[in-house]
Amino acid sequence: MNKELVKISPCFEDIMPQEYKELVDQGPFGKNVGISDLGSFKELLEEHPLCAGCGLALSMRLILASLPNPEDTIIVGSTGCSALAFSQVALHNIHSLFGNQNAVATGLKRALKLRFPNKIKDVVVIAGDGATADIGLDMVMHSWFRGENITTIMLDNEAYANTGGQESGMSLEGTVLNMAPKGKNFPKIALTEIAKMSGCGYVATCNPSKPKVLEKMVRRAILTAREVGPSYLQIFTPCPTNYKLKSNEVLNLLKKREKAETYATTEFLSTEAEEFLKSVEGGNK
């Protein structure tokens, strides 16, 4: 991105909203900032409309602050709670339909490779568990089979939250939710295992209670997609509204589930991805 693009024409300076002026003066573009710099730069997500305590909202803030190359990152989202926040994100981002995010990202990434052969353009899919593991699973998996250079990040709140708390394939077995009145009767989909078998060079799970770990994983997932092949990051983002949690209980739940090993932090690297990441990270962990 040419930094001139975000600059405000002098004759409009007096009428531009304050948050946009801040984005121009203090935004993260070209500054190589990250999680530890939060508070010192203007974040890309502005006044999202998600619920108090939403694990997804916190994760989106952290993901956006972790992007290695925000000035040349295009995000493809999907239908769900996250889509409500994406209109507030200061990056080019696409909402097409429910479930087609990895197919849209495929076409987009290939188009950008044609148009900018000598420039890095990161295409990152950020979508919910329903979009990724249920309605869009075929397109998610086929983008992996084809070896597309895209990062897939699932915001896993273990339910269809935006439509009112229905069971998803990522809900835990036995959970009582709408459309599962007697409790879900099959296990959580093992999408990380599917990802490893389907060609992803980097597969990881984490949660937003450990921001530095999340940041490392976002960066590794994006760098892998850039140079090696598809990558998959699954982030546990509990929904206080549909799971009837107080907003201040969400972080405790993340820690509890991690301790109980029902949502562990994990990382898998293919040999190729490991070698590549070693070469770019230069021993820094």
Added chain:
Amino acid sequence: MKNQRVVEPEYLFFDAEREKKFITGSEAIKEAIKRANVDMAIAYPITPQSESMHLVGDIFAEGYLREYFRGENEFAVMSEVTGAAMGGVRVFTATGGPGTLRAFEMFPTWVGARLPIVCAFLTRGINSPLTIQPDTIEMAYMLDTGMLMLHAETAQDLYDMLLKAFIIAETTEVHIPIGVFADGFFVTHTKEGVEIASEDIKLPAYDPYTAPVPVMDMENPPVRQMRDPFVMKSNFISYAAHASWQQETVSAGERARKYIHKYLGGLVEVENEDADILIVTSGTAVSQSREAIALAKEEGINVGLIKIKSIRPFPTEEIKQLTSKAKAIIVPEFNRVGWLSREIKSVVNDSDKVHGAPRVYGGMTMPIELILAEIRRCSL
């Protein structure tokens, strides 16, 4: 990449020397795409479309396109085409029949997103019950997607309409997708003489920065931009924004009329318009009607013909005016539902004079005798 000379669209369409080749409709698609400066094509097989996208793959291998791959199903392919178009390249794909319905959710989305995608629809029946035979019923479903719809009668039409569709679709004040429809098998699998330009020339490249909406490449402002933002909050501004956006896409389709006139010579073609009996139809039903009209002439019955080339936008004023004096209007169609006769009934002054017959479906070629029988009935 093949070394082709970029020429003005008007030169390629009207002035360039043409050579007549005896080819199928599928081959006519290949010849059009070869000259269309397409960046990317995405394929998925379905009869009777498959051969056309094999051939596009062949010209990709020869270096006429920069990218080509097979997607995983039609909904995915139409989504992949969406991503490519939002990324600012010229894309092409083709489908037909059940593939059209499988992909259906994407078509109004293309329009709302103002994507200038060109898609060939090589029509066939849909599965009620299972069929792979010729039929135009899928066009009934497509009428209200907001896409522009051109209907080819012949392989020549298909070649010309495809090339012109890119230029019309990409015009800034239009910038919505165009479906170029041709009757599967009858056009795709039969050979005819098609006049084509030299393969050394091609259309100018698509410039994505002429689009009325931002390209998703982080290279053009504003960077705070979602394609396409939700305008579904419960307040008046959201309702008004959504309504006015829809009105603008309708207007974009209306603004295409002048370009259809410029490049296709109008939305309709007319022969013998003063006759008391007029056949009004589109696609290969036009060719069959020509044969029936010739037989009727031998019997002393005078019949005129209106060939509709543009289904969307629909030639409302043209049809209204051209049929005002006719005593009978016959609309032969290759489908059960009679979508074209419904369209025509909705615009003529007296809908009682519209005879929505014959309707042929299930797989057979439209018998000329059935059209002739309808002409005879109307001449009594």
